Amino acid sequence: xxxxxxxxxxxxxxxxxxxxxxxxxxxxxxxxxxxxxxxxxxxxxxxxxxxxxxxxxxxxxxxxxxxxxxxxxxxxxxxxxxxxxxxxxxxxxxxxxxxxxxxxxxxxxxxxxxxxxxxxxxxxxxxxxxxxxxxxxxxxxxxxxxxxxxxxxxxxxxxxxxxxxxxxxxxxxxxxxxxxxxxxxxxxxxxxxxxxxxxxxxxxxxxxxxxxxxxxxxxxxxxxxxxxxxxxxxxxxxxxxxxxxxxxxxxxxxxxxxx
Numbered sequence: 001x002x003x004x005x006x007x008x009x010x011x012x013x014x015x016x017x018x019x020x021x022x023x024x025x026x027x028x029x030x031x032x033x034x035x036x037x038x039x040x041x042x043x044x045x046x047x048x049x050x051x052x053x054x055x056x057x058x059x060x061x062x063x064x065x066x067x068x069x070x071x072x073x074x075x076x077x078x079x080x081x082x083x084x085x086x087x088x089x090x091x092x093x094x095x096x097x098x099x100x101x102x103x104x105x106x107x108x109x110x111x112x113x114x115x116x117x118x119x120x121x122x123x124x125x126x127x128x129x130x131x132x133x134x135x136x137x138x139x140x141x142x143x144x145x146x147x148x149x150x151x152x153x154x155x156x157x158x159x160x161x162x163x164x165x166x167x168x169x170x171x172x173x174x175x176x177x178x179x180x181x182x183x184x185x186x187x188x189x190x191x192x193x194x195x196x197x198x199x200x201x202x203x204x205x206x207x208x209x210x211x212x213x214x215x216x217x218x219x220x221x222x223x224x225x226x227x228x229x230x231x232x233x234x235x236x237x238x239x240x241x242x243x244x245x246x247x248x249x250x251x252x253x254x255x256x257x258x259x
Contacts, residue, residue: 017042018108019090020120024165024221026132027125030097035123037108038090040065043118045111050084050093052076053105053122063091065110078102095125103127126163135161137227139216141209142201152204154229156216159197167219168200172212 019039027033040048047062060082061072068086072079081102083094095102108120135158142153158166170182182202200216214229 018110018118018120020108020123022123022221023167023219024124024126024163026130026163026221027098027127028129029099029127032094032096033098033125034085034092034094035106035125036087036090036092037120038087039120040091040108040110041089043110047071047110048084048091049109050082051107051109053107057107060093060106065091098125098127100127124163124165130162132222133160133162134222135159135166135218135220135225137216137218137225139214139227139229141229152206152209154202154204154209154214154216156200156202156218156227157197158199158218158220158225161220161222163221164196164198165221166198169217169219170202170214171217172208172214174212 017039018037020035020037022035025033025035037048037050043065046064046066048065049062050060051057052060058076059074060076060079061070061074061084063070063084063086065086070084072082076082078101081095081097083096085092085094091108093106093108103125105122105124107122109117111117138157140155140157142155154170156168156170158168171179172182173179202214202216204214216227216229218225218227
């Protein structure tokens with residue numbers, strides 16, 4: 001007999017994943033935008049639904065993933081502005097002649113096992129005349145009070161990008177070894193007010209820090225920017241101090257060499 005634990009593991013292993021690769025999309029007023037969602041063939045619902053999120057989630061429409069017909073009878077105040085197109089293993093939400101009122105985040109959704117809602121990660125739409133600018137990315141070993149307790153931190157700083165929405169992930173490799181993407185670990189992400197920079201902090205084991213070459217990757221609408229860890233003097237005097245949530249152990253000093 002199959003145990004409950006085995007059944008639960010099987011359900012998790014079979015879990016569908018809706019993929020929205022576009023972190024953000026920037027368009028001017030009057031242009032047309034398409035927002036994609038893939039992975040729908042792993043869902044058992046006939047329909048894929050699209051939601052708009054401003055302060056709350058509002059259902060826009062549903063599209064039949066087999067026939068492609070669209071149901072937009074959900075009383076969204078701008079429902080006439082939206083349509084959808086069926087694609088292989090996915091669909092696209094289309095907005096024609098966008099206006100500032102369309103600025104929002106958009107999520108695709110479906111259900112699995114006829115019970116559980118599955119959502120994509122979301123795509124943020126910016127309606128602006130501003131150009132998309134590549135992030136400038138730097139990585140630093142951090143000098144911290146926590147280091148006295150055997151902890152080490154890496155700081156990844158993304159700045160000068162437009163729009164400002166970014167996503168961080170880390171990789172590491174030994175010499176001549178394969179590149180390995182690290183799972184989300186302990187750390188925090190924060191914005192530095194006036195500088196407009198966004199910082200991701202990664203806690204790293206001291207032995208691993210010397211055994212592996214670490215790199216930070218910043219995903220952005222422009223593309224993904226990679227920066228390796230730059231070795232430097234961690235004990236240098238820091239002109240800027242960042243304190244996270246008032247925790248003394250998280251007091252991190254680092255030098256913004258660019259500013």
